[in-house]
Amino acid sequence: MLNWSFLKTAAVLVALTVLPLVVVSFLETWFAPPWTSFTHWSSGIAVFIFTVFFALLAAWLWHRRLNRQVDKLIEHCHALALGEQDGLDQWPDALTDLGRLGVAIQVLREALVDYLSLYRRFFEAAPDMFLSLSPAGGRILDANQVFCQTVGLLRSEVLGQAVEDFVVLDQGWDTAVSGQGGLQKGTVSTSQGVLQVEASISLERGPEGQPWVLGAILRDVTQRETLHRELLSKSTALEKALEERKDVEELKDQFLTTLSHELKTPLVSLKGFLQLIISGRMKPGDQENYLQTCWRNLSKLETQINNLLDLARLAHAKDQYDMTAVELSLLVRTEADNLRALASEQNVSLDLAQVAPSPVIIKGNSEKLIQLVDNLLLNAVKYNKEGGQVEVSLQRSGAQVELKVTDSGHGIAREHMAQIFNKFYRADMSGTGRLEGLGIGLSLVQEIVQLHKGDISVESEPGVGTCFTVLLEASH
Amino acid sequence: MNPARPLVLLVEDDADTAALYKAMLSAEEWEVVCCQNAQAARHWWFHSDKSPQLLILDVRLPDSNGVDLCQELIGAFKNGSGPAVLMLSAHGDPRMPKLCRKAGARAFLDKLRDLDRLVDTAKQLIQEQASLVGSQT
Numbered sequence: 001m002l003n004w005s006f007l008k009t010a011a012v013l014v015a016l017t018v019l020p021l022v023v024v025s026f027l028e029t030w031f032a033p034p035w036t037s038f039t040h041w042s043s044g045i046a047v048f049i050f051t052v053f054f055a056l057l058a059a060w061l062w063h064r065r066l067n068r069q070v071d072k073l074i075e076h077c078h079a080l081a082l083g084e085q086d087g088l089d090q091w092p093d094a095l096t097d098l099g100r101l102g103v104a105i106q107v108l109r110e111a112l113v114d115y116l117s118l119y120r121r122f123f124e125a126a127p128d129m130f131l132s133l134s135p136a137g138g139r140i141l142d143a144n145q146v147f148c149q150t151v152g153l154l155r156s157e158v159l160g161q162a163v164e165d166f167v168v169l170d171q172g173w174d175t176a177v178s179g180q181g182g183l184q185k186g187t188v189s190t191s192q193g194v195l196q197v198e199a200s201i202s203l204e205r206g207p208e209g210q211p212w213v214l215g216a217i218l219r220d221v222t223q224r225e226t227l228h229r230e231l232l233s234k235s236t237a238l239e240k241a242l243e244e245r246k247d248v249e250e251l252k253d254q255f256l257t258t259l260s261h262e263l264k265t266p267l268v269s270l271k272g273f274l275q276l277i278i279s280g281r282m283k284p285g286d287q288e289n290y291l292q293t294c295w296r297n298l299s300k301l302e303t304q305i306n307n308l309l310d311l312a313r314l315a316h317a318k319d320q321y322d323m324t325a326v327e328l329s330l331l332v333r334t335e336a337d338n339l340r341a342l343a344s345e346q347n348v349s350l351d352l353a354q355v356a357p358s359p360v361i362i363k364g365n366s367e368k369l370i371q372l373v374d375n376l377l378l379n380a381v382k383y384n385k386e387g388g389q390v391e392v393s394l395q396r397s398g399a400q401v402e403l404k405v406t407d408s409g410h411g412i413a414r415e416h417m418a419q420i421f422n423k424f425y426r427a428d429m430s431g432t433g434r435l436e437g438l439g440i441g442l443s444l445v446q447e448i449v450q451l452h453k454g455d456i457s458v459e460s461e462p463g464v465g466t467c468f469t470v471l472l473e474a475s476h
Numbered sequence: 477m478n479p480a481r482p483l484v485l486l487v488e489d490d491a492d493t494a495a496l497y498k499a500m501l502s503a504e505e506w507e508v509v510c511c512q513n514a515q516a517a518r519h520w521w522f523h524s525d526k527s528p529q530l531l532i533l534d535v536r537l538p539d540s541n542g543v544d545l546c547q548e549l550i551g552a553f554k555n556g557s558g559p560a561v562l563m564l565s566a567h568g569d570p571r572m573p574k575l576c577r578k579a580g581a582r583a584f585l586d587k588l589r590d591l592d593r594l595v596d597t598a599k600q601l602i603q604e605q606a607s608l609v610g611s612q613t
Contacts, residue, residue, distance in 0.1 A: 257567060261536055264566035268587045269492035275591050276496075281503060293492050 010052075010059035017051045069098045073105065129188075129197075129218035131163065135206070136213065138162055147218070152191045167218060169199060176201055177213050188218065196225040251422075262304055266297035310371070311440050314447035321365040321451060325475055328360045328369065328401060332394050335373045339381055348384045350377075354393030360401055361475045364452045372448040373403070375441050376468050380407035388465075396474055403470040411462035420458065421446045445470075482602050483507045485528040487517045487545065488564075489538050493587070497532065500595055506602075514540035521549055528559050529602050533581075535565035535572060546579040557609070560601040564594075 025044050073095065095102040123130050129147035131140055143158045151158065151166050158166070169176050169186035176184045176199075184199045198221045202214040273290040276282050282290060313320075336350050343350050362369075380390040388408040395402050412420060421442050445468075449456045452472050460466040484506050488494040494510050501508045509528070511517040514537050531549065533542035542563055550558040563576040566587040573584040582604070583597050 257569070260568050261566055264568075264588060265490050265493060268566060269490070269496055271588065272493070272496040272500075272591050276499065282499070286499075293495065297492060 007056075007059070009062060010056040013055035013059055014052045017055055018048055021047060021051070066097060069095050073098060073102060077105065126217075129220075130215065131167075131218070132215040133163055133213045138164075140166075150188060150190055150195070150220075163216070167197070167199065167216070177203065177211055186218075188220075195220050196222040259308075263301065266300045266304075270294050270297045270301070307440050307444055310368075311444050311447060314368075314444070314451060318451050321368065323363050323365055325361050326364045326366045326369055328362055328403070328472075329356050329358070329394060331366070331369060332373055332392060332403070335370060335377055336392060338374075339377050342378075343381045343390070346381060346384065347387050348381050349389045350381075351389055351391045354391065354395070354404075356394050356396065360394055360396050362401055362452070362472050363475045364472070368448045368451060372445055372470070375445050376403075376405040376470075379441065380405050380409070380466075380468075383407065383466075384409040399474055401472045401474045403472070404467060406465060406467040408465040411464055411466055412458070412460040413462055417458065417460065421456075481505060481507050482530065483509065483526055483528040484530045484532060484598070485509050485511065485517065485520065485559075486532045487511045487514065487537065487542065488532070488534045489513060489536075490534075493534075496591075497594070500591055501532075501598065504595060504599065513538050514545045517545060518548070529605050530598055531559050531561045532598065533561060533563050535563055535567060535576070543575055543579045546576070546581055550580045560605045562594075562597060562601055 021044075123142075123144050126144060127146065129150055130142075130144040131147060132142035133139065134141055140158055140161050140163050143155060145155075147166075148155050148158055164173055167173075167186055167188050169184045171184065182201065184201060186197050186199050188195045188197050197218045200217045200219070202216070203211045204214060206212045273294050277287060277290055332355055333352060336352055340350060377390065377392070384390060384407050390408075391404075391406045393402070393404040393406075446456055449470055449472070454470060454472040456468065456470050458466060458468050484501055486494060486497055486501070486508055488497060488510065489512050491512070494512070498508045498510055509520060509524075509526075511520055517533075531546070533546055535542040537545065542565075546561050546563065550561060552558070558580075560583075561581040562583045562585065563572075563581040564585055564587050565572050565576075568586070576584045582601055585594055585597060
């Protein structure tokens, strides 16, 4: 484009050249007439025109030369602004007239480059992922090495891409940038898996108050989050353990109270009746009755103490029991017969029709197996209804022997089912709200089953009855 | 029947222990009514036309506890005008005597103490009760 400003330069040149000429001509004419000579005037005008023409030409050429140098300078500054390597490394050498201006720009450029490189170095050296984003928050304008390495792409593959393709914020980018920015939680997908990140989003307000995104710093918090989760789960487990511990303590307290009651009650009768006998304060004929009561309470005491000792022994010394071949069919019949008196006293019938007639042999400890069968049968009779039945079934099926004791009692409430085998747990089995015994009968049964590497299960329906099933390994 | 014969209400769930106490107390020519649980005791208390001079309550009962039962039965009486209460326990809980006295019991005994101590205490309570009622009337 033609720049007409050279005309001003030309006017100055003309003025500077023509003015002395005019002064000289005037003085010459004043002191040396005739001053009206045509030749004289025409030669003067010709010199003037000639001078003006050359002045215009010189000014125009001078301006063109300067414009070329200015164009080169502008072109070089553009290259600098775009960060082109050529622009950074080479300085235009044809700036003969604007050389000092070029030097000034060069100094300014170096200062700017130094200044920018500080930020670039900081950006690149950061251990966190730095992203410069377009104001609307959608596109990546710049990303540091750590980010590119994390997502496994080159910088050129990342620039201009939607940030959402790489970084997913828990509450979404739209919500995050429409608020106050700040810290957000999110994830970054990498070839190694998904990283948990904490995103610090920098925002500023646009002219109309709208949020303008400047960038985001992403910190990998995967390890911290994993640790946090582990800590949380450990603390939950600890809390649970503490609760269980409290339950155990409570159960222990309950047990001590129960133990004190269960052991002292027979002792009270035993001691009291013996005192009556010894002191002779009794009606004639009462002695035998008193002695029988003493004997009954002594047996009760013995059973409680034996059960407690057995439970302790079974829990800690299972390998000290002799295991021999035991015939279960006869054992079950004998124990059932021993209980008939008590059963008929409570009007409960004992049905052994399903007990195999042929011998059923397992490898076990006969004393403990008697205790097992006895406990199950006794419970079935004791907690039965008036006029109820107890069905006992003993069958061999394959490599296993199945013993089932089914009663028609009050059943066990659902809330007690999970705990009935727990030591010292006492459930209301009689349907009267009364908690009897030390709460070790079924724990003892379970320990005996475990001693024989067997399995025990229970099914119960309140108001209908309970069925205990014991599975033991058959002997060949 | 001797009208001056004291009446004792015994609430004890263990049949043998109840039989023992009944034998001891009957030997003193007292009339003894035995109840095996709190419900039976309440029933007798509200339906019987007799008024016992002494209540002997076991702390641990199958359907309630003796402390609550004591409060329930004699709480309505004022200034000790109700029957005397003797509470028994085999717990060995050191807080129990205080709890029982707070509930209105006049005495507390460990069940394993000497039987004569039980009878002596019962006798003493019946006498105190008789003199208290006498002075009020």
